[in-house]
Amino acid sequence: MCYLHPVAERPNLTVKTHVHVTKVLFEGTRAVGVEGLRLSDTLEFRAAREVIVCGGAYNSPQLLTLSGIGREEELALLQIPLVAELPGVGLNLSDHPNVGVTFTIKGEDSLKDALNDATLGQWMGGGGPLSTNGVQVGGFFRTEEGMEVPDVQFHLVSALFEQEGLLPPPAHGFSLSACVLRPQARGQVAVVSPDPTTKPFIVHNYFGAEQDLRSAVAGLREVLRIVAQSPLAELVDGPHLAPASSEDADLEAHIRATAQTIYHPVGTCKMGEDPLAVVDAECRVYGVEALRVVDASVFPSVPRGNTNAPTIALAERVADLVRRRVAEVERAGGVVPAPAVA
């Protein structure tokens, strides 16, 4: 919104809401627009120069596949005509698996009852408990001596955060978690139906690599060590969701039973020059013309930290490239050159 609002009046900007984009339209291998659904209406939008897909790490590979960009044999099974063979579409899915503990506290100093009419009013004025993002303390940690960079990130939430925060906290408390920063395991987003409203099949394969589990176990043990010492120890009333002990077997059982995403999926349309790369260094999709993917799906691997700012940085960078490109294309008489095939 901070990008759109200042330019909302521009005559060359149109925002269409409630449209589910179903495919990129091609003339040969050149992207010329997109098709979308608004309820039962099929809408078509034409692009004079380029189409930029930014559906995120789950949806961008789905949209490319639905548009005929992917693995030939899978497209044939889905009965989607092939536009360009790109074997890496939907592969290389990576994310930060997160495992935490929750503890109830003595007293009422948490965000348990923070959401009500009064606090909403305070928030509209820029203050009150809702003006925090909830994650008030963080940290980075090397789980093994000699590691050059941290492999675990801590998040402390001043409420009992369980079940992805979808249920109201039952008591006053806090949550402390460790996420694995550079997971080795890779998953996949697979399109299972040519119907664009069918969700893709998402397999994360969390802890599929031994090192990922090792980092999680060591990170969780450190979490318990932090909670057991001052100043948290004095605040703690008791465990709400925690492993039975800090023995490896109990930590692993807790991880396998309670680990969840920390919502940082990336990598399914990865940037690079290897055979599984989907976009080049300017986010242009290989094998076709006038099509870019600009979102977290192009990150070759998940950054060692949160993903929102890197995604914004990527988008700003590509916006600059597009602006320069527009000037180049105008000079070339409107012809958009294709990137080299990986």
Ligand SMILES: Cc1cc2nc3c(=O)[nH]c(=O)nc-3n(C[C@H](O)[C@H](O)[C@H](O)COP(=O)(O)OP(=O)(O)OC[C@H]3O[C@@H](n4cnc5c(N)ncnc54)[C@H](O)[C@@H]3O)c2cc1C
């Ligand atoms: C609950 C949650 C909490 C998070 N907290 C943090 C945080 O604290 N810090 C941080 O750095 N990151 C956080 N993230 C991660 C961050 O939001 C993402 O990394 C970032 O938004 C990725 O940007 P993106 O452009 O790749 O995808 P998105 O932001 O997901 O944008 C994709 C957009 O495309 C739209 N879309 C998808 N398919 C279609 C289609 N077919 N037609 C039309 N529209 C479509 C979607 O509706 C969405 O609006 C959080 C994510 C979640 C889900």
